[in-house]
Amino acid sequence: MRFVDEFRDAEKARALSAKITSLCEPGRQYKFMEVCGGHTHTIYKHGLEDYLPENIQLVHGPGCPVCVIPMGRVDDAIHIARRPDVLMTSFGDMMRVPGSGGNFFDSNAEGTNIRMVYSPLDSLKIARQNPDTQVVFMAIGFETTTPSTAMTVLRAAEEGLENFSVFCNHVTIIPAIKAILDSPDLRLDGFLGPGHVSTVIGCRPYEFIPRDYSRPVVVAGFEPLDILQSIYQLMVQLREGRCEVENQYSRVVPWDGNIVALRAIAQVMELRPYFEWRGLGFISHSAMRVKDSYADFDAERRFAVPGVRVADPKACQCGEVLKGVLKPWECKVFGTACTPETPIGTCMVSPEGACAAYYNFGRFSRQRVREASHSS
Template sequence: MKYVDEFRDPAAVRALISEIETALTAVDDAKKPLQIMEVCGGHTHAIFRFGLDKLLPQAIEFVHGPGCPVCVLPRGRIDEAITIANHSDTILCSYGDAVRVPGERGSLLDAKANGADVRIVYSPLDALKLAQAHPDKQVVFFAIGFETTAPATAITLLQARALKVANFSVICHHITIGPPLKAILDDPQVRLDGLIAPGHVSMVVGQQIYQFIVDDYDKPVVTAGFEPIDFLTALLGVIKQIASGQPSVENAYKRAVNDAGNSAAQEAMEQVFELADSQDWRGLGAIEHSGLQLNGAFRSFDAKLRFGLVSAQIEEPEGCACANVLRGLAKPGDCPLFGSQCTPQQPIGALMVSSEGACSAYYQYRQL
């Protein structure tokens, strides 16, 4: 396939829906509806944008996972970024979605409105260029995201060290995809029959990272791309595995993902990062060995150390159901704030802010 229209072809979609309906007949009725978690928020938006939930049988229920990096960003980390941004000699750089996520003291966008120098960048390399252009300022990059964005941060820090850019640092909140999935699968309140793995992360880490889901939890995992044909192909693979009783790790996104992942990206991360003992996740709490921190060779670029920040845990706003949505225990419409007090224009929870957030998808495509 060469063009995106081929991945949205209505005839091909109908054919896959028919195959899914046939595959479901081989699944024990006692298991239905099947609880399928799409880990990535990009998949959530694809489901609702293209109306896949309307086309599929009611024997399938989607559970929205924690694969949106902005959505799992703790409120305390937002407040840390605001504290740094409020320094008069500082330029705080961030990806676009993160500036609108509310902490206890508002958002980075609010800080910008109050005079802080907060800038949206498309890459940490943009922030490094700002540091070179403004040697009289401390330039701090708010480094968030799974293994998808961590290599870009690592490469930027390697370059900053090589160029001896002393006024550049990062707030490091890079996280890893495996531990939160384990935490969810260990939760006795969560019932999952299979998982659709995120394509973006898998391009970097490969397929082997999901093998524990098969070995330890006996659940099928299929990696998917983000177009309708991609997603439905992966869903069909999950259902066939459930029907056969033989779970495995399968790749339905072979044009972008291979078993081993991107070795150059992995090498860059290994040079710069090490696993943190524990990491806080919005809605999931502290999870062991789930975050990346700068290793000893790059500790001088750690903005938390440079600015003397102490991490604090901050509770979710009263009534906010983001935590349960992230854990697969609720849908956005179950939140009493959804669509009334919490909207994309005035978000209270992170899931309403992010372009990959489940609440954002429901609000945009399925207002309840």
């Protein structure tokens, strides 16, 4: 298949892997964070870690947009959806993210009408078809999906739709990266920058990372060879003593981002003073809300939202796991209060999260899996 297979060539992967290995300094451990959940998925899906030497470790970052939504916001969404006149729409993978009393599927079993859509524009279609129903779009995601929500609000305003609003949970990536960088016990050697987010915001926003924190960043694409190539670029920078932002995903990511998309966001949304992230706590200026001028399309203003904060249990140490300070099993609630069936933190919510993966398969070392899969 074109545009896919050429980025999954095992032979090229072996060549890159050898080059990466040759750049490793003996005795040194390398930890790179892939910021984006999409990267984590690629790494997992293709078994990419098999191409990395033992002393390079990938740390899964905070960039899974559904996993970072805290329980309180899920509860608020369900509260809105419980109104008899409301039909809520949501992206598919949000459906399974737990609130304090269950997820959207559980809520539907109790009578709410939360439907899966593939684009916020589908919600507009539903709103037009059901003029007597309040259609609320559960807006989530980083800068990747924010523009489409903004465009949808603009479209709704243009059409004068009165039964459409968004429950805005859009988050921004830079403050989350900064929160991790500010951690006193940071043990990361570099970052794979989020490719999709960067198609919108460009590469400039990462320039503070090499400048102020002396860590290299390579904005990476989502095919497995993209990720290997980006790791190689990070290793070259470390070897050459350079520390800068590089753009591996230049076939898609413009250095200055997408001006039209950024303008749409700026027209409709503004930064919240602070927002809670599951497992990471409150981070200032880390999320968007609908501007006053579009208040009619803001579900938080249209409907009363309790906004009760559901505290992460004190012992949840997601932040430490995300920062690569703790291994999943070292967290105090791992495997007891926090399991894949009853997840507390981000790392347990997504099946690819570090904790969920360890819970399910930690008993098998990678080596044992690799040996078994190559045995005859």
